[in-house]
Structure formats: structure tokens, C-alpha cells
Amino acid sequence: MAYSEKVIDHYTNPKNVGTLDKSSKNVGTGLVGAPECGDVMRLQIEVDETTGTITDAKFKTFGCGSAIASSSLATEWLKGKSVDEALTVDNMDFVEELNLPPVKIHCSVLAEDAIKAAINDYRVKNGMEAIQFEESVVH
Amino acid sequence: MSLQFPIYLDNNATTPCDPRVVEAMIPYFTNNFGNAASRNHPFGWAAEEAVDYAREQVAKLIGADPKEIIFTSGATEGDNLAIKGVFEMYASKGNHIITCNIEHKAVLDACKHVEKMGGEVTYLDVKEDGRIDISELEAAIRPTTILISIMYANNEIGIIQPVHEISALAKKHGVLFFSDAVQAVGKIPVDVNKDGIDLMAFTAHKMYGPKGVGALYVRRKNPRVKVTAQMDGGGHERGMRSGTLNVPGIVGFGKACELCRTEMEQDAAHTSKLRDKLEQALMQIEEAYVNGDVNHRLPHVSNISFKYVEGEGLMMGFNKNIAVSSGSACTSASLEPSYVLKALGLGDDLAHSSLRFGLSRFTTEDQIDYTIKAVTDTVLKLRDMSPLWEMYKDGIDMETIEWAHH
Numbered sequence: 096m097a098y099s100e101k102v103i104d105h106y107t108n109p110k111n112v113g114t115l116d117k118s119s120k121n122v123g124t125g126l127v128g129a130p131e132c133g134d135v136m137r138l139q140i141e142v143d144e145t146t147g148t149i150t151d152a153k154f155k156t157f158g159c160g161s162a163i164a165s166s167s168l169a170t171e172w173l174k175g176k177s178v179d180e181a182l183t184v185d186n187m188d189f190v191e192e193l194n195l196p197p198v199k200i201h202c203s204v205l206a207e208d209a210i211k212a213a214i215n216d217y218r219v220k221n222g223m224e225a226i227q228f229e230e231s232v233v234h
Numbered sequence: 235m236s237l238q239f240p241i242y243l244d245n246n247a248t249t250p251c252d253p254r255v256v257e258a259m260i261p262y263f264t265n266n267f268g269n270a271a272s273r274n275h276p277f278g279w280a281a282e283e284a285v286d287y288a289r290e291q292v293a294k295l296i297g298a299d300p301k302e303i304i305f306t307s308g309a310t311e312g313d314n315l316a317i318k319g320v321f322e323m324y325a326s327k328g329n330h331i332i333t334c335n336i337e338h339k340a341v342l343d344a345c346k347h348v349e350k351m352g353g354e355v356t357y358l359d360v361k362e363d364g365r366i367d368i369s370e371l372e373a374a375i376r377p378t379t380i381l382i383s384i385m386y387a388n389n390e391i392g393i394i395q396p397v398h399e400i401s402a403l404a405k406k407h408g409v410l411f412f413s414d415a416v417q418a419v420g421k422i423p424v425d426v427n428k429d430g431i432d433l434m435a436f437t438a439h440k441m442y443g444p445k446g447v448g449a450l451y452v453r454r455k456n457p458r459v460k461v462t463a464q465m466d467g468g469g470h471e472r473g474m475r476s477g478t479l480n481v482p483g484i485v486g487f488g489k490a491c492e493l494c495r496t497e498m499e500q501d502a503a504h505t506s507k508l509r510d511k512l513e514q515a516l517m518q519i520e521e522a523y524v525n526g527d528v529n530h531r532l533p534h535v536s537n538i539s540f541k542y543v544e545g546e547g548l549m550m551g552f553n554k555n556i557a558v559s560s561g562s563a564c565t566s567a568s569l570e571p572s573y574v575l576k577a578l579g580l581g582d583d584l585a586h587s588s589l590r591f592g593l594s595r596f597t598t599e600d601q602i603d604y605t606i607k608a609v610t611d612t613v614l615k616l617r618d619m620s621p622l623w624e625m626y627k628d629g630i631d632m633e634t635i636e637w638a639h640h
Binding site for chain 2 (some may be wrong): 098101103106112114126127128129130131132133134135136137154155156157158159160162163208
């Protein structure tokens with residue numbers, strides 16, 4: 096299976112690899128997937144509490160090229176968005192942007208889950224309720 | 235000579251044809267195109283003569299009599315013919331087959347078929363080193379056991395099974411011993427008599443021959459073994475495998491066998507020297523593990539897990555230039571990693587992190603040097619972006635994390 100140019104580009108030059116201080120109140124961390132499944136994504140957002148804007152985003156991912164590309168793209172998309180806008184990012188956005196084949200759709204679902212998990216972590220830390228999402232059908 | 239890309243290190247999947255093999259085959263596509271079963275004209279005679287000669291070349295490589303060689307389309311057919319053919323032929327004697335859980339799918343699925351047909355199959359576990367436990371094998375033998383089917387060497391990790399001990403047990407209990415020897419034949423000395431093998435499947439394309447041709451060895455003496463044909467037709471190959479013989483393929487197979495026999499020592503010395511260099515260099519990487527028993531292993535194979543990086547992602551770092559394979563199966567619908575590695579007791583995480591390197595007589599030291607650098611660089615790069623590596627470095631016990639299993 097050949098990867099799309101965009102997947103290769105994100106894989107070769109991943110954006111925003113790194114770690115934010117997960118103990119910080121304005122950082123939300125989402126850790127999704129499992130080593131046994133061959134995919135683990137950790138996505139972190141830093142939120143400006145006064146404006147509700149995501150000022151920074153970092154990722155680290157254990158997984159295939161598509162998983163790495165999806166998380167790299169997620170960090171790019173999240174920066175500058177409001178938390179509410181971030182909630183609207185859909186897994187199919189990744190599929191379209193990265194041209195993911197059907198066998199790699201689970202990578203996009205994982206990226207969407209990671210965003211939601213990071214936002215919920217941020218919300219809970221700041222005294223808000225976690226949003227109940229419909230369980231996504233991963234893998 | 236400058237390095238040519240891509241570098242091929244997936245020789246357990248298939249090997250390139252040796253140019254000498256191709257050269258031997260060419261006349262049998264054009265001038266000598268006859269059907270080996272045409273008994274009444276020179277075209278048929280020439281084809282038959284070529285097949286006879288190839289049969290001798292093939293037999294000689296494994297210490298067999300040429301009459302004991304049944305040409306097939308490859309080892310999948312050989313595996314099926316041996317297992318289903320013995321099951322049908324020896325139905326009056328029993329219905330139980332013993333195999334193990336790291337066999338090739340062709341063996342495992344043929345066994346599943348036998349179970350559907352009313353047979354019983356025992357699937358032995360293997361030890362951590364990939365080899366079967368001989369005492370477990372003996373304990374599994376029943377009065378109704380008709381066949382033991384254990385591969386000679388494994389395709390993913392290259393370990394060699396204790397063939398002599400298996401055959402001694404088989405003989406003691408009057409059970410036939412079939413071995414899928416695809417990975418071993420042509421690479422290490424295999425002798426059906428010294429090894430005590432009654433049936434053995436192997437194929438040309440894993441030993442520098444063409445695809446689409448292989449052989450099933452069927453013992454004719456002590457004991458005389460028979461299998462029920464699985465295809466109806468003209469009764470070729472002593473009635474065990476009908477179908478017009480693939481004459482050019484068989485000629486190439488014969489030549490490949492001859493080359494492997496005469497050059498085995500030098501091939502093995504060459505591949506093992508380079509394999510050891512590769513392995514030693516890659517084992518310098520932290521948290522790298524060789525999979526399988528290194529003391530009973532084919533000379534040209536190395537299977538290594540690089541913990542905390544995923545195999546497919548790892549391959550992507552260099553697969554434009556280097557062809558290897560991974561035990562991770564991120565592209566398959568099931569996402570299940572290699573059942574062979576899991577059978578060794580490896581966690582799914584290590585199974586997902588494995589690469590298999592398969593060298594050949596054509597592999598060069600320059601290629602290995604390039605591979606060492608490319609793999610090392612990619613492992614280090616991916617670890618820098620692996621959350622698992624970070625946790626490991628921070629001393630976090632990953633067993634304590636509640637993962638979101640899907």
C-alpha cells in the first residue's frame with residue numbers, strides 16, 4: 096500500500112512533536128489507543144483561559160505512518176482554534192485531508208478521540224463537566 | 235560499485251531467480267516446449283528428459299530418490315496434498331494429526347479443513363525460543379495419530395525445529411512425519427533419510443528458483459508412504475498430482491537445487507556473516523530484542539523487536555530504499571500482530587515492534603551497512619515521538635495504565 100504525499104510529508108517532518116506540562120491547569124492531555132493494538136496517541140493542548148483559545152498543541156504517537164500523520168495534522172489544526180471549534184473536528188476531516196485508505200480509518204478515529212480526550216481533561220481540570228461523547232467505533 | 239536501491243532484505247518472502255536458473259529455463263519456453271506426457275514424439279521426449287534430469291537434481295539436494303519427488307505448484311499445494319492426502323489415505327488407521335501453532339497458514343488451514351472433515355488435530359504450543367517441547371509432542375501421540383506435521387524452520391524467526399527428535403518419536407510410535415521445509419531446503423543441509431522425514435514440502439522461489447513450482451517428497455521405502463490425490467485428472471506424478479508438468483519451472487527448480495547444493499556452504503557463510511554483523515549492530519540500540527532461538531536458526535534470518543516503536547511506522551522510515559517485513563499488521567482488518575511472535579509469548583507490543591530481515595546470496599556488505607544506519611536512525615527518530623518511550627524513560631509502569639482497548 097502506498098502512502099499519500101501528505102502522509103509521507105507529516106511522517107517525514109512531523110509538526111509539534113513534544114510534551115506539555117500535563118500537571119499545568121491550562122493543559123489538557125488525551126492518551127488514546129493501546130500498545131496491544133499497535134497505536135497509542137498522546138495529544139496535548141494548551142488553552143488560554145481568558146479567551147478559550149488553544150495556544151499550543153503537541154503530540155507523541157506510537158503507531159504506523161498514518162497514525163503519526165493524523166496526530167501531527169491534529170496539532171496543526173488545533174492551534175488557534177477555540178476549544179468549542181476543536182470539538183467539531185471530525186475523523187473524516189483527517190481521512191479527506193490525508194487521503195487515508197479504508198484500512199487506515201481507525202487512525203483518524205483515534206485522532207478525533209485524542210482531541211476529545213484532551214478537551215475533556217482540560218474541562219475536568221477547570222471544574223467543568225466532561226462531555227459525554229458517543230462511543231466511537233474504532234478498529 | 236555504487237549502492238543500488240531499493241535493497242531487498244525480504245528473502246523469506248521470496249528470492250530473486252539466480253540468472254543461471256533463468257538461463258537454464260529459457261529453451262523450455264520456446265524450442266523445447268513439449269508436454270512431458272507426450273510419449274510419442276521428440277517434443278515430448280525432450281521435455282520428459284528435462285523433467286527427469288531436474289527430478290534428479292531436486293532429489294539429490296535432499297538425499298532422496300528421484301522417484302520420491304512429486305512436482306507441485308509450490309509449497310502451499312505440497313502442504314495441502316500431504317496433510318489432506320495422508321488424512322484420506324490413512325483413514326482406516328486413525329484420524330488424529332499433531333502440528334504446532336507457529337506453522338505456516340497453509341498447514342494450519344489444511345489442518346482446519348481436516349477437522350471439518352471429522353479429523354482431530356492437536357496444535358502444540360512452542361517454547362519461548364520458538365521450538366516445540368519434545369515431551370509435549372510425545373504426550374500428544376494417541377493410538378489414532380496418523381501424522382505429525384512440524385515445519386523444519388520457521389518463516390518469521392528462522393528457528394529450526396528439533397527434526398531428529400521428532401522423527402525418532404514418529405518412528406517409535408509408527409506415525410508419519412511431514413515437514414514443511416520451505417525455508418530450510420537449499421539453505422541448510424536437509425537429508426530426508428538422516429532426518430527421518432516421510433513427507434516434505436518445499437518450493438523453488440525461496441531458493442533462487444522461479445515461482446509456481448515446488449515439490450512434495452513422498453517416501454517410498456521404510457515405510458512406503460502414499461497420499462490421496464487432491465486433484466482429479468491425468469494421473470501424473472505417480473497418480474498423486476495430476477496436471478501437465480510446468481517444464482520450464484521444473485527445469486529452473488532443478489537448476490536452483492543444484493546451485494544450492496554445490497554453493498550451500500559458501501552461501502551460508504556469506505549470509506550468516508552479514509546477518510551477524512547486522513544483528514550485532516542493531517542490538518546496540520537500547521531495548522532491542524532478537525526473537526527466537528539464536529542457537530538453532532537459519533543462517534540468513536534475523537527477527538528483532540525494537541520496543542516502543544511500531545513496526546509499520548518503522549518500515550515507513552526506510553521502505554523506499556529497503557524492503558523488509560514486520561510482524562505488525564496494522565494494515566490488516568484484524569490489526570492482529572504476528573501469531574508466530576505471539577506464540578513465543580511476546581506481548582502484542584513487542585510483536586507490533588518487530589522487523590524481519592532475510593538475507594540472500596546476493597546481499598552485499600554495503601547494503602547491510604546502509605541498512606544498519608537507516609534502521610538505527612529511524613528507531614531513534616520514532617522513539618523521540620513515541621509516548622511509550624517517554625513513559626519508559628520516566629520509569630512509568632505501562633502495565634498500570636488503563637488503556638482504551640478497542
